[in-house]
Amino acid sequence: DAGITQSPRHKVTETGTPVTLRCHQTENHRYMYWYRQDPGHGLRLIHYSYGVKDTDKGEVSDGYSVSRSKTEDFLLTLESATSSQTSVYFCATQGVSRGSGSDQYFGAGTRLSVL
């Protein structure tokens, strides 16, 4: 398994507070992703990074920001948490390979509850 650590694993917070989730990888993978998982929706891409300081928006980026100052760390920030952001958040990483490409590896997830 790829060395992906998400922290915290569980968090309960109040509406309007800022929240930062961390994803740390030890695989030196170039690409990193943040997804949210909600019942019936599968996983939806929030933001992704294709290198240090290089990020882009995914399908459901409103209300979220990201930063990647080092290869190994990808932070997801909810500037002002809302109840609609209650979800399970997954980080994924992906290396670069020639030909048919490389796989995405997923962390164990962070369960966030916004009250």
Place this chain on the structure above:
Amino acid sequence: AQSVTQPDIHITVSEGASLELRCNYSYGATPYLFWYVQSPGQGLQLLLKYFSGDTLVQGIKGFEAEFKRSQSSFNLRKPSVHWSDAAEYFCAVGPPDVPAGNKLTFGGGTRVLVKP
């Protein structure tokens, strides 16, 4: 825009019976196709993937999937289910670029229950 449909939200199967999970996609071109499995409280694990070539692909844990271009489908099968196969299964598509799998679009998932 691309989309992935998994028509079955839940499937219950007896241990030892065969299993087939359906996946249909909508995409401008032939995408890269993936099946992931998620055990309770865990992240996702890649079961198999299709990029090109043989339309029947083999994966881990005895799973296989068949790509049918004419039906825009990528159904997952297992001939004989084990109790440990109880999990949620996700089909996903990605753009046919390098690196494959970038910016995946997932289906809503199918939860598989295995009866003794």
